[in-house]
Amino acid sequence: MDSDDLPIPEIPPFESERIFDQPPAWRRLIARVLRHRSMMIGFTILALIVLAAILAPVISPHDPYAQELSRRLTPPVWHENGGWTHILGTDKLGQDYLSRLFFGARVSLVIGLVSIMISGTIGVALGVLAGYLGGRVDAVINYFLTVRLSMPVILVALASASVLGGSVKVVILLLGFLLWDRFLIVSRAVTRQLREAEFIAAARSLGASPLFIMLREILPNLLGPLMVVATLEIAHAILLEATLSFLGLGVQPPMPSWGLMVAEGKAYMFFQPWIILIPGVMLVLLVLAINLVGDGLRDVTALDGRN
Amino acid sequence: MLNFLLQRLSVAVAVLFTVALIAFSLLHLSGDLAAAIAGPEATVETIEHVRHQYGLDRPMATQFFQWLSSAARLDFGRSFYFESSVRELVWQRMPITLNLGVVSLLLALVVAIPLGVLAAVFRDGVIDRLSMFISVIGQAMPNFWFALVLVLVFAVELKWLPVAGNASWKNFVLPSIALSYHAMPALMRLTRSGMLDVFSADYIRTARAKGLPAFTVVVKHALRNAIIPVVALAAVELGFMLGGSIVIEAIFSLQGLGQLAWDSIARNDFPVVQAIVLIIAVFYLALSLLGDVLSALLDPRLRKNG
Numbered sequence: 001m002d003s004d005d006l007p008i009p010e011i012p013p014f015e016s017e018r019i020f021d022q023p024p025a026w027r028r029l030i031a032r033v034l035r036h037r038s039m040m041i042g043f044t045i046l047a048l049i050v051l052a053a054i055l056a057p058v059i060s061p062h063d064p065y066a067q068e069l070s071r072r073l074t075p076p077v078w079h080e081n082g083g084w085t086h087i088l089g090t091d092k093l094g095q096d097y098l099s100r101l102f103f104g105a106r107v108s109l110v111i112g113l114v115s116i117m118i119s120g121t122i123g124v125a126l127g128v129l130a131g132y133l134g135g136r137v138d139a140v141i142n143y144f145l146t147v148r149l150s151m152p153v154i155l156v157a158l159a160s161a162s163v164l165g166g167s168v169k170v171v172i173l174l175l176g177f178l179l180w181d182r183f184l185i186v187s188r189a190v191t192r193q194l195r196e197a198e199f200i201a202a203a204r205s206l207g208a209s210p211l212f213i214m215l216r217e218i219l220p221n222l223l224g225p226l227m228v229v230a231t232l233e234i235a236h237a238i239l240l241e242a243t244l245s246f247l248g249l250g251v252q253p254p255m256p257s258w259g260l261m262v263a264e265g266k267a268y269m270f271f272q273p274w275i276i277l278i279p280g281v282m283l284v285l286l287v288l289a290i291n292l293v294g295d296g297l298r299d300v301t302a303l304d305g306r307n
Numbered sequence: 308m309l310n311f312l313l314q315r316l317s318v319a320v321a322v323l324f325t326v327a328l329i330a331f332s333l334l335h336l337s338g339d340l341a342a343a344i345a346g347p348e349a350t351v352e353t354i355e356h357v358r359h360q361y362g363l364d365r366p367m368a369t370q371f372f373q374w375l376s377s378a379a380r381l382d383f384g385r386s387f388y389f390e391s392s393v394r395e396l397v398w399q400r401m402p403i404t405l406n407l408g409v410v411s412l413l414l415a416l417v418v419a420i421p422l423g424v425l426a427a428v429f430r431d432g433v434i435d436r437l438s439m440f441i442s443v444i445g446q447a448m449p450n451f452w453f454a455l456v457l458v459l460v461f462a463v464e465l466k467w468l469p470v471a472g473n474a475s476w477k478n479f480v481l482p483s484i485a486l487s488y489h490a491m492p493a494l495m496r497l498t499r500s501g502m503l504d505v506f507s508a509d510y511i512r513t514a515r516a517k518g519l520p521a522f523t524v525v526v527k528h529a530l531r532n533a534i535i536p537v538v539a540l541a542a543v544e545l546g547f548m549l550g551g552s553i554v555i556e557a558i559f560s561l562q563g564l565g566q567l568a569w570d571s572i573a574r575n576d577f578p579v580v581q582a583i584v585l586i587i588a589v590f591y592l593a594l595s596l597l598g599d600v601l602s603a604l605l606d607p608r609l610r611k612n613g
Contacts (some may be wrong), residue, residue: 143318143321143322146318146319146322146592147322147326147329149591149595150322150323150326150546150587150588150591150592151326151329151330151584151587151588152547152549152550152551152553152591153550154550154551154553155550155553155568155583155584156333156584158553158568158569159330159333159334159572159580162573162575163333163336235447242451242452243449243450243451243554246449246451246452246554247451247554247557259449259451262451262452262455269459270459270463273463276452276456277456280449280452280455283447283448283449283452284444284447284449284452285447287446287448287449288443288444288447291446291447295443
């Protein structure tokens with residue numbers, strides 16, 4: 001780690017005890033992030049998509065729900081029949097594709113974030129309990145994990161969605177209650193290592209309760225690895241939402257979702273391939289960006305852990 | 308070893324029981340099954356008749372244990388839609404899904420293992436970087452969309468392969484590619500990291516020092532050990548592929564188990580859905596057990612704290 005090219009800040013007296021007079025940890029972290037090329041690419045794409053989602057009502061050229069049946073299936077501007085009114089063309093109902101893409105970004109991001117908050121809470125709670133308490137608790141939780149893993153997400157989600165009816169809320173709840181497995185595996189493994197650490201033994205000898213140790217001593221130390229899992233699982237959730245919507249049991253029309261847009265365009269793809277290519281490329285870009293950020297986070301935090 | 312096996316088996320049986328319970332309650336919570344079977348125009352009497360005929364008027368627990376005990380004898384009841392035995396239906400559709408799964412897995416291994424080995428041998432070289440790049444892009448592609456793009460390129464543009472159906476082996480090429488690419492990155496990375504670990508071991512240094520040719524060292528000495536976890540992962544991936552084949556079969560209209568599950572979900576044909584959930588769980592558990600046993604057989608250290 002060479003920090004010579006970094007502007008070293010004025011260090012207050014009590015901080016000068018640092019062994020190498022390095023800048024504070026968070027500054028080193030940011031410097032490392034800035035130097036991680038693929039992570040920066042991921043960040044940039046992700047920021048653009050998030051911005052488009054937030055500003056969707058402002059930057060959309062048309063109302064995403066306005067149907068103009070006389071101009072249905074207008075191709076994008078780079079086609080000979082395309083025009084600047086509908087830059088990315090229109091779908092089978094004459095709805096503006098670009099506006100629907102912007103609003104579809106909201107659906108993907110909201111479902112990804114909220115469902116992962118639910119599944120993360122479940123997975124981390126179970127993982128810390130299993131890792132810290134061990135023994136029977138660990139065996140029972142491991143059994144729950146095996147039950148969950150032996151039922152394919154898509155099959156369970158499809159069966160439940162057909163019972164409950166597809167909607168944004170149902171998709172969020174389903175994914176929230178299905179995607180906790182990796183959170184559990186990672187938090188259990190890290191908790192098991194931490195349990196043997198000296199500062200945990202110190203807390204225990206001071207009479208701290210197991211609950212206090214789990215919440216105040218172990219949980220903060222899980223943040224690094226969990227951030228990596230969370231980003232990768234958000235990508236996973238976004239892909240699953242798209243798949244469910246594609247199969248007709250996720251987000252329902254007329255709401256725009258990228259997976260649904262591919263499904264609606266499928267019947268026309270032989271003559272107008274752009275109709276499935278555009279929303280698909282957006283999905284790939286979004287998931288790719290999130291995965292790049294996640295992989296980058298792993299590299300950056302792993303380096304920090306070694307110090 | 309026997310202890311290890313017995314312990315694993317008893318957990319598997321308990322898990323299977325729970326999966327059965329979940330599948331059963333999920334589908335029975337969905338509303339009045341008798342009314343659904345009788346159809347929207349049925350009279351109250353018809354509905355009651357149906358309820359009695361299908362045994363839906365008995366207590367839930369009785370229904371569950373009856374279903375479970377006959378399922379243990381491989382009798383999954385009758386389909387509401389086809390009015391034929393669920394076992395027959397599943398039996399007819401199973402070969403297509405198994406074919407698809409096995410071919411996809413072989414394809415994934417044939418691509419992933421050599422790439423993983425080459426990436427480890429020429430670490431940070433062109434192959435290493437390229438395969439990493441492809442796997443990052445590959446993991447970001449939704450299954451269903453990749454399948455549609457394959458159809459556009461190879462069936463519509465190039466006309467090399469048929470769009471859909473299951474008439475000949477050609478119909479299985481695109482679905483297998485679509486199903487296998489998702490398993491490739493994980494298998495490749497595991498091969499690569501396993502090879503890198505092994506390369507630093509003493510016996511590899513000895514083999515090199517003996518003056519054995521590089522190819523012999525890599526394939527005969529290193530790969531043989533690095534491949535253990537890959538085999539275990541491959542078994543688990545096959546289980547995941549059976550789940551993933553729902554989407555792929557739907558796109559290519561292959562009449563396999565996945566398509567049957569998908570159709571049955573849409574038709575509220577609960578006996579079929581329950582049976583398929585249970586069968587896939589059996590496959591997954593059997594395959595991960597197989598993976599564990601293989602690893603334990605090949606590496607005795609794993610047996611102790613399994």
